[in-house]
Amino acid sequence: MNRGKFWVGLGISVAFLAIFFLTSEPQLLLGTLRQADYVFLFPAIGLYLISIFFRALRWNVLLKHIKFIKPIRLYPVVVVGYMANNLLPMRLGEVVRSYYLSEREGVSKVSALMSIFLERVLDALILILLIVFCIPFSPVFGLAEAFEQHHGGLYLLTGIALAFLFFIMFLLLFFAALSPSRAQAIFLFVLKWVPSKFKPLIAQNIAKLIEGLMSLRKLDTMALLFLLSFPVWLCEAGLFVLIGYSFGLNDSYQNLIEMALAMILVTSVANIASSVPGPPGGIGIFEWIAREVLILIPATGIDRTLGTAYVSVVHAALLLPMILFGQLILWLDHISLVRLYRSSRSSMISSDLQADNDDEAHFIKSGDDQK
Numbered sequence: 001m002n003r004g005k006f007w008v009g010l011g012i013s014v015a016f017l018a019i020f021f022l023t024s025e026p027q028l029l030l031g032t033l034r035q036a037d038y039v040f041l042f043p044a045i046g047l048y049l050i051s052i053f054f055r056a057l058r059w060n061v062l063l064k065h066i067k068f069i070k071p072i073r074l075y076p077v078v079v080v081g082y083m084a085n086n087l088l089p090m091r092l093g094e095v096v097r098s099y100y101l102s103e104r105e106g107v108s109k110v111s112a113l114m115s116i117f118l119e120r121v122l123d124a125l126i127l128i129l130l131i132v133f134c135i136p137f138s139p140v141f142g143l144a145e146a147f148e149q150h151h152g153g154l155y156l157l158t159g160i161a162l163a164f165l166f167f168i169m170f171l172l173l174f175f176a177a178l179s180p181s182r183a184q185a186i187f188l189f190v191l192k193w194v195p196s197k198f199k200p201l202i203a204q205n206i207a208k209l210i211e212g213l214m215s216l217r218k219l220d221t222m223a224l225l226f227l228l229s230f231p232v233w234l235c236e237a238g239l240f241v242l243i244g245y246s247f248g249l250n251d252s253y254q255n256l257i258e259m260a261l262a263m264i265l266v267t268s269v270a271n272i273a274s275s276v277p278g279p280p281g282g283i284g285i286f287e288w289i290a291r292e293v294l295i296l297i298p299a300t301g302i303d304r305t306l307g308t309a310y311v312s313v314v315h316a317a318l319l320l321p322m323i324l325f326g327q328l329i330l331w332l333d334h335i336s337l338v339r340l341y342r343s344s345r346s347s348m349i350s351s352d353l354q355a356d357n358d359d360e361a362h363f364i365k366s367g368d369d370q371k
Contacts, residue, residue: 009089009279016284020291024308032309036246041313044242045321051235052078052322055119058228061221062115065214069105076329077101081116083326084337086281086319092341094120099344109347110205114212118173124166124275126229127268134268138261142298162272177216184210237267240314247310252300262297269293281319287311 021029056074063069081097088096098112134140176183187206194202215221240263244250253259270290274282291307294300330337 013279013284016279016288020284020287020308024305028305029309032247032306033313036309036313038246040242040246041317044239045317047235047238047242048318048321051232051239052082054228054232054235058122058225058232059115059119061224061228062119062212062215063107063112064221066111066115066211067105067107069107073105074101077104079322080326080329080340082322083330084341086323087337088341089280090277092345096337096341096344099347100340102347103343108208108211109344110208111212114209115215118213118216120275121166121170121173122225122229123232124163124272125170126226126233127272128163128166130233130264130268134261134265138258138265139298140265143265143293143296146296146298159269159272162276166272173213174216176210177213180207180210180214233267233271234264236271236318237264239317240267243310243314243317246313247306249302249306249310252302262294262300265297266290266293281315283315283319286315290314 053071053075056071056078059074059078060069060071063074077097077100080100081093083093084096085091085093087093094113094116098109098116101107101112102109131140184203184206188199188203191199191202215225237260241256241260244259244263250256250259253262270286270293273289274286276285278285287308291304291311294311295302295304295307327337330340
């Protein structure tokens with residue numbers, strides 16, 4: 001099964017990368033990459049590292065009801081998780097991150113994994129809100145029409161369906177947080193076909209899953225989670241802007257504000273598209289979607305070769321620092337990614353989950369008592 005996931009992820013990457021690079025001029029592409037001013041690359045990576053700090057800060061809020069962990073201690077765990085996602089297919093880095101957190105801080109692996117899933121849903125909602133924000137100021141509808149003309153309506157319909165799916169997911173998670181006992185009952189009803197000997201373990205782990213959602217029970221906490229999510233993505237959009245200066249993209253816009261709005265749009269659409277489990281780091285999907293959005297925004301005049309060069313450097317700036325930084329963290333921790341992945345995988349599918357230090361029966365009851 002894991003070999004299958006690997007080859008599926010690799011196949012998706014190869015297919016999209018082939019489309020990405022074969023639709024540009026190789027000689028012009030190399031010339032564009034040589035002429036870029038890479039001095040802007042260093043502050044861009046700095047902004048991305050700041051965005052990771054806001055992720056650690058937000059994760060601190062998500063985990064606070066389970067255990068208070070300082071953001072400075074969560075930061076390396078987030079980096080290692082991103083490194084794993086950049087190297088493993090099907091977003092298996094999320095499993096690695098939850099296991100790594102559990103080993104370092106003694107938090108339930110399943111609860112940590114659910115908090116990461118909630119984090120992903122929050123990210124998708126924030127990206128959708130940023131796209132909506134851009135509508136009055138950027139030619140979003142013109143972009144949609146251009147995308148439909150060049151690539152057909154299927155991609156647009158898929159994007160709309162994906163946005164709707166994330167919204168429904170958030171509502172379901174919110175319901176589970178407000179009424180944990182009902183949510184557990186529904187889960188158990190759906191899984192009633194499971195053999196009886198496995199039901200106690202399933203019930204226990206469903207409780208841990210729901211525990212990872214308890215931060216949604218308070219409106220002020222939820223507001224804080226949304227508030228902390230905006231700088232995460234604005235910093236990443238800042239990386240897009242700074243690297244845009246490396247390639248002279250600023251000449252295609254009337255002013256910095258217009259360029260920033262366009263880059264927020266590119267950042268949002270590309271990250272939503274590449275959030276679906278598939279190739280490591282979204283390689284292939286991210287490049288293709290980001291470039292098509294960039295060059296199809298009306299009235300910019302950015303050609304495909306320039307867009308290809310620019311997006312290639314942007315994605316490298318997002319992937320490589322996390323891989324190197326994450327490897328350094330694991331090296332200082334005297335552990336390899338391969339061993340960490342194997343340990344996390346065996347932990348998630350074995351009965352070792354029973355050893356998590358959580359009182360599940362009390363959790364479900366107390367969750368409803370606090371309503």
